Amino acid sequence: MEEIERTTPHYNMDESTGSHTIVGSKRKAKDFNGKNLNLFNGTYKMVETTVDVMIRKGTNMRLESYEFLSDFKHGNAVLGPFKQDWSHVQGLMTWCKEQSGLKMDFLTKSFYDFIGSTDCTVIKLRNYPDDWDEKKKGDYLLTLAEVNHGVLKDKLKSRDDFHWPFVKLPKLEQNLPPMLQQILSGERQMKRKFDVTFFCDYINLLRNSYKKFNELPENVKALCINQDGFIKLIDGWSPEFWTKIYEKIGTLLDLNDGDAGARADILRTYGAVLQVRSLDGSC
Known part of the structure; x- marks a missing residue:
């Protein structure tokens, strides 16, 4: 050489x-x-x-x-x-589990399985959503919807891993959780349509509902009380929502690293997040 x-x-x-x-x-x-x-x-x-x-x-x-x-x-x-050889990292976690006699919870097991996987990076591990609170999940949801739809569709193309939270088959709207059906019904009244066979539409619906929480049906707002409560509702519908998407997508910075135009978009997006929180009185 x-x-x-x-x-x-x-x-x-x-x-x-x-x-x-x-x-x-x-x-x-x-x-x-x-x-x-x-x-x-x-x-x-x-x-x-x-x-x-x-x-x-x-x-x-x-x-x-x-x-x-x-x-x-x-x-x-x-x-x-x-x-990088990740086996020693997983080995250390296995040893800790064996020494403690405790069973890994869902998030810890997800983190463990992600180590060394195809999409694994040091940065993704460092920011893994195993300790995200409702605020951080909400911010991530708002920025996630700004990812180019072509990129999002390509990254989340597995129908086995990424789908609406149907409680039973077939995959029809009437087989979604009741509260989610009510939100969809409210969206139809606003002339907004969502395809329950398209996972990206699920992300868009959640983002719109979170951002415009005050426009949700009254019984949904009564159950959730605030935006944090809506995030908990998402957790109940789709426990793996944050981890599965994060493992594939990471953050906008991960997707667009090195692209000056994309960096400008990121700044605008995060500025929009702060503006939304300011209007909601949570900043």
């Missing part, structure tokens, strides 16, 4: 603090295993599980963590697939 003969960064270690920094040098850059870094033309691979490094040309900086390396971008560098 060709290496470019020019000034490249290398790492220095401060013996007093144990910290690493990257500095410019006329020498070839060396990885912690002593091999040359193929940074500017080729593929840089982490060969030691203990190495936490991201190289940036011409800067003084501390070495960063694995997740930053996985997202590393440089005009002259091409990174290969970033892989």
Whole structure:
């Protein structure tokens, strides 16, 4: 693999603090295993599980963590697939479970099963919805509806995993939970239609109902009392709603990383969330 003969960064270690920094040098850059870094033309691979490094040309900086390396971008560098061995993480959780004698609850088991899966990333694990409160779920619901419908449909295309919360078959509106049927009936009176065979319509209905809570049927509002109560109603209908969608979609930032136009859309979207909460008096 060709290496470019020019000034490249290398790492220095401060013996007093144990910290690493990257500095410019006329020498070839060396990885912690002593091999040359193929940074500017080729593929840089982490060969030691203990190495936490991201190289940036011409800067003084501390070495960063694995997740930053996985997202590393440089005009002259091409990174290969970033892989991590998650088995030791699952093993630790299994050991804790065995030592405690406790059974994993639904959310813990979902988190455990997600570790190392196809859609798993460090960032997704860090923000996993196992401890989300009603406010965070509501904010996520509002922003989720702003995802491009084509992207959303593609990500959530499995009918086995993503469907309306039918209490029995066949998959018809009359087999949905009674409160959900009442909400749909109210939407029809407003000339708004939703397809119960299309999961994205379920997301849109929930988003509209949450955002315009005061327009819901009176008995639904009486049961929920407020927006937090509506989120709890969603949890009752679809316990896996947040985890399954999050595992596929993540956040808007995950979907649109690196796209300047998309970032502007994200800012507008989150601004809309804050505006909604301000109008509701919850900010």
